Amino acid sequence: MTDLLDWFAENQESILLFSGNVVVALFIIVGGFMLARAIANILVKRLDKSNIDNAVVSFMAGIIRTIIMVAAILMALSHVGIQTTSFIAILGAAGLAVGLALQGSLSNFASGVLIMIYRPFKSGDYVDAGGTAGTVQRIELFTTVLKTPDNKLVIVPNSKITGSEITNFSEEPIRRVDMVIGVSYKADLKKTKDVLMNVITSDERTLQDPAPRVAVTALNDSSVDFIVRPWVKSADYWPMYWDSMERIKNALDENGIGIPFPQMDVHLHHPEGEAGVLRVVQQKEES
Known part of the structure; x- marks a missing residue:
């Protein structure tokens, strides 16, 4: 002590x-x-x-x-x-x-933080990201879960999303429907334009502002191509596209406007050296 x-x-x-x-x-x-x-x-x-x-x-x-x-x-x-x-x-x-x-996981984590901070998309948006198109179900720190139109869940690493282009189809309230319609060279262009315009303007889903547009876009080998571009609400894009294609086909048939098919010439060479030409037509005769 x-x-x-x-x-x-x-x-x-x-x-x-x-x-x-x-x-x-x-x-x-x-x-x-x-x-x-x-x-x-x-x-x-x-x-x-x-x-x-x-x-x-x-x-x-x-x-x-x-x-x-x-x-x-x-x-x-x-x-x-x-x-x-x-x-x-x-x-x-x-x-x-x-x-x-954990460099791969850390890369996904950093990408997840960037996605959550800058918010290029949110849950419920339909996007094309990381090579996959679908509706965003969840945004997590390491992955983003997308549901494809055929009802499959796809888990995409966040680094793959931030390392590629991101297309958000739901960000804007309206979208332009782009359709290309080819008609015969014998068709009356003004009449064809009026028929196509009438098809899209008669649909109540077509917006008046911006105005819909129909115009000749190309003179191809066997067809005259028209662009048909109505503006619709984003939710109406695919229903409008599918319905318009069917209605356009019916309207062209009713007005006698032909839709051409491709054709080709086949040359046959005989052993004696005489040449013959056989035309193979891959289209139906226009009415």
Whole structure:
């Protein structure tokens, strides 16, 4: 007991200094934790106003809070005389190893964060992204789930989506339906144009602003091509396209306007050197 009291008496100044450092270190840890929570709350409030996905907000707030807390713990350990250089080196090496092992997943994660921040599409949109066309079901941190028109669920890695073109068919309220109709060279162009225009303008789904358009677009080998371009609401695009193609065919038949088929000439060479020509027609005679 006497030896212990003597040791305390001899090291009283060092003990008091160490105790003070421990108290300061505790204050650093508590203050760091409080600062981490405050900054995370401020970040959440700021990001909530920008309509960023809640999953991204929570994850980013958690990352910031963890970084500040780790920094506070390292500062506290350093203040009591513990060397933190080795800890930092170990954390750096571990982070590098994890990053190399999960570089594909990290790429998908970073892409998921970008998608949720910049929001090129949202759940319910019909998009063509990452080589797949479908309706967006869910946007997750690593993948995006699409449902194709034939009712298949396709899970697309987010890095594949951000690394390619993204076409959002649902972003705008209206779309233009593009159809190309070929008619015979014998057809009356003005009459044909009137027939095509009447087909699309008589459909109540056709918008008047922007105005629909019908015009000659090409003089091909066997047909005169017309572009037929009505504007419709995005939800009416495919029904309008399918119905218009059927109605156009019926209207052209009713008005005696022919739709040409391709034809070709076949040359037959006889062994005696006499040549004959046989015309093979791959079309029905126009009425």
